[in-house]
Amino acid sequence: MASRSVWKGTLGFGMVIMPVKIFNGTTSSRAKETAMVNLHSPCDTRLKQPKWCPKCEIFMEEGMSEVVKGFEIGKEQYLRLTEDDLNSLPLPSNQSIQIEAFVRSGLDDPRWFKDSYFLVPDKVGNKAFVLFLKAMATEGVMGISKIAFRTNSKETLCLVRPFGDLLMLQSLYWPEELKETAEFKVTGEVSEKELNMASLLVRSMTDEFDPTKYQDEYTKAFRQLIEAKLEGKTIEAPAIRKETEDIIDALEKSLAAVGAR
Numbered sequence: 690m691a692s693r694s695v696w697k698g699t700l701g702f703g704m705v706i707m708p709v710k711i712f713n714g715t716t717s718s719r720a721k722e723t724a725m726v727n728l729h730s731p732c733d734t735r736l737k738q739p740k741w742c743p744k745c746e747i748f749m750e751e752g753m754s755e756v757v758k759g760f761e762i763g764k765e766q767y768l769r770l771t772e773d774d775l776n777s778l779p780l781p782s783n784q785s786i787q788i789e790a791f792v793r794s795g796l797d798d799p800r801w802f803k804d805s806y807f808l809v810p811d812k813v814g815n816k817a818f819v820l821f822l823k824a825m826a827t828e829g830v831m832g833i834s835k836i837a838f839r840t841n842s843k844e845t846l847c848l849v850r851p852f853g854d855l856l857m858l859q860s861l862y863w864p865e866e867l868k869e870t871a872e873f874k875v876t877g878e879v880s881e882k883e884l885n886m887a888s889l890l891v892r893s894m895t896d897e898f899d900p901t902k903y904q905d906e907y908t909k910a911f912r913q914l915i916e917a918k919l920e921g922k923t924i925e926a927p928a929i930r931k932e933t934e935d936i937i938d939a940l941e942k943s944l945a946a947v948g949a950r
Contacts, residue, residue: 696838700808700821700849700856702788707818708811709786711836711858715805722908778837782844786858788832791825796848800868801861808849808856818856826851836860886940893947 694710701707726735740748758775759767786808796802810818825832832849836858846861879887917924933939 695806696836697811698784698786700786700788700818702821702832705817705821706785707815707821709818710809710811712807712809713804714807714857719905719908722911782835782837786834786836786847786849788834788849790833791828791830792833793830796831796861798867802848803845803860803862806858806860807852808858822851822854822856825849825856883936883940886937886944890940890943890947893944 692712694712696711698709699706700709728735742748758770760770762768834847834849835844836847837844838860846863848859848861850857850859914924
């Protein structure tokens with residue numbers, strides 16, 4: 690199935706403007722393998738989530754023309770908003786991603802990043818897009834901009850960076866959305882021996898990142914649970930690991946396990 694764009698508009702840097710589309714850069718299809726639904730206990734019937742109007746005392750089916758959008762302006766007072774209203778927002782980022790500045794650093798904090806998207810030209814062989822991509826790659830920079838996704842009804846700070854033959858757009862949190870860490874301050878005293886052994890263990894376990902080495906154990910265990918339930922069997926949960934009391938002993942055993950010298 691061909692990918693569907695989640696946003697369509699223009700990308701601009703300086704006076705150069707080009708039509709682009711945005712596609713999801715990740716997928717949540719794996720979550721469907723362990724997805725569960727709500728059932729009515731007495732009859733095991735799947736529960737539905739209809740929209741209920743308490744005044745008219747009727748259920749609203751999904752997609753009905755009587756369901757409209759509204760913004761709360763007072764207690765039980767709402768202002769209706771149509772698609773045309775939202776399209777008329779005096780907001781450039783509603784239809785355009787305008788690069789406001791280029792940066793080389795300043796985004797080392799991993800809390801900044803939210804979702805990743807592919808940014809592709811809306812026209813095949815778009816020279817301006819290729820030029821923009823190569824210029825950014827040559828200079829080793831990333832572009833800072835803003836975008837308004839209709840799905841979350843707000844403007845989002847974003848980062849545009851080269852990604853192979855495409856550009857990647859990564860949505861960012863606003864500065865005020867990043868929580869301070871002061872309340873989580875951690876303290877503790879460690880000996881030189883403990884630090885040396887811990888450092889040796891870290892070096893012994895250091896390798897190149899290879900995502901194919903790692904498996905989704907939850908999905909595997911979930912399937913085993915389903916199979917066991919269907920066969921009328923039970924599965925025992927693994928024993929909970931206790932907190933380490935003798936750190937030196939635990940480090941020595943860990944080093945022996947990884948074959949450290």
